[in-house]
Amino acid sequence: MSFPPTKYMGSKRALLPFILDSISHLNFDSVLDAFSGSACVAYGFKQRGHQVHSNDFLRFAFRVAHATIENNGTRLDQDDLSQLLRRNKKAKTFIQETFADLYFNAEEDAFLDNLWANIQEMKNPLKRSLALASACRAAMKKRPRGIFTFTGRKGWDGRNDLRLTLREQFLDAVRQFNAAVFSNRRRNRAFCSNVFDIDPQPYDLVYIDPPYVSPYSDCDYTRRYHFLEGLCTYWSGVELMPQTVTKKIRSYPTDFSTKGKATDAFRRLFEHFRGSTLAVSYSSNAIPSKGKMVRLLKEFKRHVEVREIQHRYSHGNHNHKIGDNKNSVIEYLYVAT
Ligand SMILES: C[S@@+](CC[C@H](N)C(=O)[O-])C[C@H]1O[C@@H](n2cnc3c(N)ncnc32)[C@H](O)[C@@H]1O
Known part of the structure; x- marks a missing residue:
């Protein structure tokens, strides 16, 4: 089984071998991925047989982790798909009205409105997460660079991902998430909380990958992925800002994205x-x-090792940085015992 690849900002997919190798000398079983994002690191731990807890304050990141980390065996079958794709008379039109011509065409907005209504009728929470994670993945794939910070067809090229319909992307995402489901015979969990609200237990290992406060980027995850975040609750419990061009939601506050607050937050x-x-x-x-x-680490831990690797972020989430040497960084992994 393999994990569906994404262009999620800051994804450690390419760095996973480096991360796992850097901690291979440690003796640990339970692990918390405290800022799970795309969930590819939590998935790497799950594949190695650890008991994994994952957390992210974004609901859409939670849905992916719930579907792939906590979920040890539930998949969407043909009956589920028929239920998800059938016409639902109770479907509302919020997406068609609010986001007309911003990200997708009218048919695709209607597809999402209808899909949402059908997802609400699914009783199994893991199936609901598989469907929501698939809907989010489909929506990301149909956006250049996978983000929602601009509207219209900027950056639209002949790529197959953009040519496929949202429905086709959704079906592909369901196939990919279904294929990623497996059991490592552990009770894994996914949470959707501010990291400071997570019970510290203690875990044997806590993997910490917060937003990177940088002079070159605002590292605001809500701003980039606001549409997916809204979609996970049909915009309930979030504050839509109707005056904005992108119809984004108000970003969730996090001290890890603020230069003046990051050190204290760490x-x-x-x-x-x-x-x-x-x-x-x-x-x-x-x-x-x-x-x-x-x-900072030595204030609380006795030994701190620093592993380093040269890395170029090429996901293209930061357009201005492509081909620019600020995109080439040294990635550190601090291991504190
Ligand atoms: C660098 S990304 C993690 C990337 C992830 N390791 C991966 O490989 O995809 C940082 C994540 O932290 C989350 N985040 C930021 N502040 C948070 C907070 N206070 N509590 C929980 N999650 C937070 C963001 O939503 C984002 O997904």
């Missing part, structure tokens, strides 16, 4: 999880610096 985070071994991903063009990060 200190509080390390204190929160001080009972666990910590593995922290961070990069050379972000704040706090390497020296500062080691000092």
